[in-house]
Amino acid sequence: KNEVEQSPQNLTAQEGEFITINCSYSVGISALHWLQQHPGGGIVSLFMLSSGKKKHGRLIATINIQEKHSSLHITASHPRDSAVYICAVKGTSGSRLTFGEGTQLTVNP
Amino acid sequence: NAGVTQTPKFQVLKTGQSMTLQCAQDMNHEYMSWYRQDPGMGLRLIHYSVGAGITDQGEVPNGYNVSRSTTEDFPLRLLSAAPSQTSVYFCASSYRQGQGTSGSSPQFFGPGTRLTVL
Numbered sequence: 549k550n551e552v553e554q555s556p557q558n559l560t561a562q563e564g565e566f567i568t569i570n571c572s573y574s575v576g577i578s579a580l581h582w583l584q585q586h587p588g589g590g591i592v593s594l595f596m597l598s599s600g601k602k603k604h605g606r607l608i609a610t611i612n613i614q615e616k617h618s619s620l621h622i623t624a625s626h627p628r629d630s631a632v633y634i635c636a637v638k639g640t641s642g643s644r645l646t647f648g649e650g651t652q653l654t655v656n657p
Numbered sequence: 658n659a660g661v662t663q664t665p666k667f668q669v670l671k672t673g674q675s676m677t678l679q680c681a682q683d684m685n686h687e688y689m690s691w692y693r694q695d696p697g698m699g700l701r702l703i704h705y706s707v708g709a710g711i712t713d714q715g716e717v718p719n720g721y722n723v724s725r726s727t728t729e730d731f732p733l734r735l736l737s738a739a740p741s742q743t744s745v746y747f748c749a750s751s752y753r754q755g756q757g758t759s760g761s762s763p764q765f766f767g768p769g770t771r772l773t774v775l
Binding site: 550552581583589590591592593596634636644645646647648649650 | 690692697698699700701702705715745747749762763764765766768769771
């Protein structure tokens with residue numbers, strides 16, 4: 549069993565829909581990262597959080613430490629949101645991140 | 658401020674050849690790392706460094722060497738390329754993990770190097 553699991557693996561939505569991507573992890577963590585990988589391959593950090601909720605524009609990330617679960621929400625989705633979204637966790641010791649396999653999101657016009 | 662740069666962007670090697678993937682950052686980040694990304698798998702850590710002169714192995718270090726003689730540069734060397742090393746390689750940097758209330762800091766990724774070993 550992977551330490552970090554994302555669902556769904558693939559997600560297709562219509563423009564304007566509300567999107568939710570889930571991340572579950574099995575280890576104690578000090579922080580969780582959400583990353584976006586563009587179709588061209590570049591990877592960008594979206595959020596880093598250790599508790600509660602963060603919002604940036606149409607993106608919202610939440611984390612429940614007790615349930616070992618995080619969600620990434622996209623409101624009013626747009627075709628330019630089409631990308632792979634990756635969840636990664638940092639354990640309670642050391643510097644390393646463990647990554648989920650990613651969720652491929654396609655938003656159709 | 659160029660961020661994290663990687664060269665080359667594409668490379669084709671023959672089995673047994675050696676090469677170095679270059680990575681540089683201009684943000685004075687202590688922590689640098691190399692990942693490989695393969696279809697159906699998450700990013701996997703090859704080697705990492707928490708500062709100049711300090712390196713350590715990640716999840717999949719076999720067949721790769723690294724060194725960190727300066728804060729800015731973190732090259733990845735393939736000693737004798739094998740087809741199993743065909744992958745996309747990403748370099749990343751951040752402030753040293755453990756700072757701040759979360760014990761973590763945002764990761765900055767390079768654009769990636771697509772390597773094919775024939």
